[in-house]
Amino acid sequence: MSSHPANYPTQRCAIALDQVNKVYSNGTLALQDMSLSIAEGEFVSLVGSSGCGKSTVLRLIAGLGKISSGNLQVGKGGQKPELAFVFQEAALMPWANVVENVRLPLKLAGVAKHQSRAAVQEAINLVDLAGCEHSYPRELSGGMKMRVSIARALVKKPDIMLMDEPFGALDEMTRSKLNSDLLNLWQQKRWTVVFVTHNIYEAVYLSNRVIVMAPRPGRVVADVTIDAPYPRNEEFRTSRICNKYCREVSARLTAAMTGVH
């Protein structure tokens, strides 16, 4: 059984793209008629070959760039949700320790140091870095740096997490551990997650739905619901059902690349 209450993900729409087109200033049609609806609390992955517009979707949701036509709605009824972005590069400040790196978004928002202390410590604890508060990035492994990056995203208590290949540069063991820890966090915090990855296995393991995109122009060619309960553990990773979904997503990707849908 899922450890989510029965109403998670909710039926409330968190993000809706309706026939969105995105043309960059150099004329590149990055997205064509992209329609995608994501419910609050849902974990959705975007997969597709390089250049199919995955990062463009994330950037548009984040408000980093305008759609060319269509409709994009993030949040409901004029209430702007809190958004957090996590990139493949942890992009930490090398001269600052873990606490100062995690505190950055609060500092930029003008929150005084003494008022941010509890939130910073909570975020550090959540990513399992308690004890490393005073370490500098050069003293941390790649996986630990990514944990700091996730803590920095968590510190403002986001409603929506946008993750652009966050674990793409990590070795398989570290990626696998961070995948499990991310799922645990998601189950506690119930953000809406949009997760970009090139790794089919990771997408299936994590997601409620895997969206397969095709390039030139970028568009959705398949929307695969991963009908398997959470929590997903080691048993799920090696299960027949997980394997079945990986094969299905893989076939859809191959079809997308060869133009046969």
Ligand SMILES: Nc1ncnc2c1ncn2[C@@H]1O[C@H](COP(=O)(O)OP(=O)(O)OP(=O)(O)O)[C@@H](O)[C@H]1O
């Ligand atoms: N700022 C930009 N100006 C012009 N074209 C752009 C810009 N950003 C992206 N593109 C183009 O838009 C298309 C989609 O790019 P995007 O980065 O969204 O793809 P992606 O699926 O995330 O690729 P990757 O997996 O390689 O990161 C590509 O053809 C890319 O060259």
